[in-house]
Amino acid sequence: MKVEFLQLYNFRNYDQLTISFHPHLNLIYGKNGSGKTNLVEAIYVLGLTRSFRLVGDKTLIKDGASMCKIMGRIVDKYSTDYQILLNKEGKKVQINHDKVAKISDYISKIPIVLFHPDDLRFIKDTPSTRRKNVNISISELDLVYLRYLNDYNKLLKQRNSYLKQMIVNGNTSSNYLEILTDKLIDYGMNIHLKRKEFLDLINEYIGCFYQKITGVSGLKLKYVSSYNDLSKDELTDLYAKMLAKDINFGKTNVGIHMDDLKFSLNDKDLKDYGSEGQQKNAIIAYKFSELEIFKKMKGNYPILILDDLFSELDLEKVQNILKLLKEEVQTFITTTDVTKFSFLTSFSYKQIHIQNGKVVEESEHERRKE
Numbered sequence: 001m002k003v004e005f006l007q008l009y010n011f012r013n014y015d016q017l018t019i020s021f022h023p024h025l026n027l028i029y030g031k032n033g034s035g036k037t038n039l040v041e042a043i044y045v046l047g048l049t050r051s052f053r054l055v056g057d058k059t060l061i062k063d064g065a066s067m068c069k070i071m072g073r074i075v076d077k078y079s080t081d082y083q084i085l086l087n088k089e090g091k092k093v094q095i096n097h098d099k100v101a102k103i104s105d106y107i108s109k110i111p112i113v114l115f116h117p118d119d120l121r122f123i124k125d126t127p128s129t130r131r132k133n134v135n136i137s138i139s140e141l142d143l144v145y146l147r148y149l150n151d152y153n154k155l156l157k158q159r160n161s162y163l164k165q166m167i168v169n170g171n172t173s174s175n176y177l178e179i180l181t182d183k184l185i186d187y188g189m190n191i192h193l194k195r196k197e198f199l200d201l202i203n204e205y206i207g208c209f210y211q212k213i214t215g216v217s218g219l220k221l222k223y224v225s226s227y228n229d230l231s232k233d234e235l236t237d238l239y240a241k242m243l244a245k246d247i248n249f250g251k252t253n254v255g256i257h258m259d260d261l262k263f264s265l266n267d268k269d270l271k272d273y274g275s276e277g278q279q280k281n282a283i284i285a286y287k288f289s290e291l292e293i294f295k296k297m298k299g300n301y302p303i304l305i306l307d308d309l310f311s312e313l314d315l316e317k318v319q320n321i322l323k324l325l326k327e328e329v330q331t332f333i334t335t336t337d338v339t340k341f342s343f344l345t346s347f348s349y350k351q352i353h354i355q356n357g358k359v360v361e362e363s364e365h366e367r368r369k370e
Contacts, residue, residue, distance in 0.1 A: 001111060001300055002330045003043055004073040010065035012038035013357035022350035022364070023075075024327050029338040030354035036334040037116075039354065040305045043332065046070045046082055047110030047303070048136070049091060049103055054118070057086050074110055076300065082110065104146060111140045111302035113290045115283065115309050122286075123271050123279045127260035134261065137290055138198050141297055145194045152187040155180060156257055164250040174243075185235050188256045192227040198293070199223045199261060205289035206282075210265075213281050213320045218266035221286075225259045281317070284309070288324055304331040310340055 005020040013035050028036050041060075044052050051060060061068045067087035074080050083094040092099065093106045100106045122133050139146040159180040166177075199221050210219040227235065239246075242254050263270040263282045270279050287304075294302045304325075310318045310333075318340060325331055327347060335341070338351065346367065353361035 001303055002075045003303060004075050004079065006039075006042060006046070007071040008042055008069070010062040010068040011042050011060060011070060012062060012068075014038065014042075015062065015357065017357075017359065019352070019359060019362075021330070021332075022348070023330055024347055025325065025344075025349035026330075026332045026352060027338065027341055027344075027349055028332060028334045028352045028354060029336065032336060034354045035357040036336075036354050037307050038357070039352075040307055040332050040334055042070050043072070043303065044112055044114060044305060046072045046084055047112045048107060048140075049084055049093060052114055052116050052118075057091060058088065060086055080109075104143070104150075107146070108140045108143055111294055111298070112305060113287050113294070113302050114305045114307070115287050116305075116307045117311075119283050120276070120279055122283055123263055123274070127258065130261050131257075131259055134195060134198065138194055140302070141198075141294065142194060145191065148187050148190045148194070152184065152191060152256070155184045155187060156252060156255070159184060160251045163246050163252070166247050167250055177243075181239050182236070184252075184255065185232060185239070188227060189232065189235070191256050192225055192259075195225075195256070195259065196223055201293045201296070202286065202289045205292050206285045209285035209288045209324065210282060212324060213285060213317060214278075216265070219282055219285060220264050222262045222264050223259070224262060225256060226254045227256055227259075277312075280313075284321060291329060301326070301329045304329050306331065306333045308334055308336075310335060315340070 002023050003021050005018065008014045008017040010016075017039075019039075028039055030036050041051055041053065045060065050057065067085060069083065069085045071081065071083045074082060081094075081096050083097075085092045085094075091103070093103060094100060095106065095109065119133075121129050123130075135145075135149060139149070159177070162177055162180065202221055206221060207217060207219050211217045226238065230238065238254055245253050263274070263279070263286075265274060265278065265282070268274070270282055274282070291301055291304060294300070309321070313321075322341075322344070325347075333341075344365070348367045349365050351361075351363045351365060352359060
C-alpha cells in the first residue's frame, strides 16, 4: 500500500499543493508550525476521513476558505484515486471519481498505522481512550467489527434509556429489558472475541519489538474485560446480578463498553510504574506489531506515519527504531532536526523541506553501496 501522490486545496496552512512520494521512506522536515504534521495529517484524513488530532472537521479548512479538498492516488495491486471534500455542512468522499454514499464503506480502504506524540495518552489516559485506539485498529482490519460496534452502541443507548424510564415511571416490567440485554450480550461476545484475537496477535510481536528497541524483554498487553472466560449463560447471570445497580444508576454497569487493556512490563503496569520513555517505546512497539498484523491478515503492509517520534529519543533508540523499517512499508517521518538522519545509508528515501505551508525543497537520496 503506497501513496503515489497527494493534492491539497485549502487544507490547514496549505493553499494548494501537489506532491509525489517515495515508495519507501519520506523524511519531512522543517520548523515547528511550518506544516510538517499538517501534511501527514492530510494522508491520515484521506484514509480515515477524520484527523488524529482532537479537533473537529471544520478546523481542517484553511482560514477564510469555505471548503477543503484532499485527493490522492493509492497504489496496491491497482492504482486507485481517493478524494475527500470537507465543508461547513460535512464531508463527501469519492473513489475513482464515484461518490461513496456511506462513510463506513470508504473507511479501511487505506489502512494507516500512526504514531503521534499524543499517543502517550494511550497508556496515560482513561480506558475509553485505549478502547478507542483498539476500535480504530480493528475496524481498519475488519468492517464486520465496525458494524458490531455500531449495533452494540445503539443497543446500549436503548438499554440505558429504558433503565432511566424504569426509574422515572416506576416501570418494573423487565421483558423488554431482557430482550435488549440478550441482544447486547450477543454483540458484546462478538466484539470481545475480535478484541481478544487482535490483542493475542499483538502479544505475538510486541515483546520482540520492545526488546529490539530497548534491549529489555517482558512487555505484554493484558486484556481486562468482564466478558473474559464467561459463557453466555454466565453473562446473563452477571447482568441479572447487576440489575438493581443498573436501575439505580440509570445505566449499564457491565459490558465491553467498560473494557480496558494494560501495558505490562515484567508484570508491572506501565501506566503506574513506567517512565515516559518506557511508555513511548511500548507504544512504538505496539505500532510495529500492528504493521505485522495487517500483513498477516490482509497480505500487505499499511502506510506508516511517525510524526515527531524522534524528538526526545537518544541516537541509539532512533537507530534501533529505524532498523525496524522495511522497504515494503511506505513510511512518513516528520522531524525538526534532519541531521539526526544523516546516517541513513541502508535504503533510498526522499527528503521534503516544508516552510509556511509550502514545499521549498525536495531531494532523492539513493542507497549507498557497501
